[in-house]
Amino acid sequence: PSGLDVMAALGSPAAMQGLEETGATDYFNYPEQMEQLQAAVKSQDEVGWLETANSSWLYTFLPQLDDKTTPYPDYMRTSAWKWKDLNSALGSWAELKHDTVLYSKMPEMAGGGGPPSSGPAPGFVEPNPLVFYRLAYLAHAISDGLTERGMVGDSSYDQINLSKLLNDMQNLGDHFQKLGDIAVKELGGIPLVEDDYTLIQSPIGALEERVLRSQFFSRHDTGDQQSMPPVPVIAAAAGAEEQILQ
Known part of the structure; x- marks a missing residue:
């Protein structure tokens, strides 16, 4: 398929x-x-x-x-x-x-100075709240499920810092929940407030990066982080008779 x-x-x-x-x-x-x-x-x-x-x-x-x-x-x-x-x-x-993140590490740089910050710029969330709410449920369910199974605090998982990973996953779920609320406002014609625009401009990309990696893959040495080439996503979609469709 x-x-x-x-x-x-x-x-x-x-x-x-x-x-x-x-x-x-x-x-x-x-x-x-x-x-x-x-x-x-x-x-x-x-x-x-x-x-x-x-x-x-x-x-x-x-x-x-x-x-x-x-x-x-x-x-x-x-x-x-x-x-x-x-x-x-x-x-x-x-x-x-x-998961491409298994095999690559994004380029990183140190923080630097810059001009004075201004207020949040107008932003937009795709007005499809069900997508955001279901993503929020998924993120929370993963975190809660692993916690309920007693994996947090288990010494065998200390090396991947599971507690921090699950905390980041909860934060990601909260972020998706708030984006869903903003999408509801947009569908209802309710004006967004400054807090909404601030949330839209917040670095969810960086948050996702922390959730997916969260020191999980820090043991992999990827060499020069400033010159890493882009990594395409290759999905193993199906297999038959020892052959794989990608």
């Missing part, structure tokens, strides 16, 4: 269109098999989706791939936005299948 197959099964009209235009749906029994997969996705209840971290991650794609109607703004109902949503979901799915 390709990434488009996965997204079509999850209900993306854009993915299905792409498959039809490239002739992928001409395979024997393809339409029937796809209909069965789509039916299985639609019949899955929320409890089933939230059973594992992997399926919870897939669950965040559903509101992103759905056709948008009221109260979403007009630009989110265009065909261009459907392709944008599909591209975003495919990127996240690739990360789910394979």
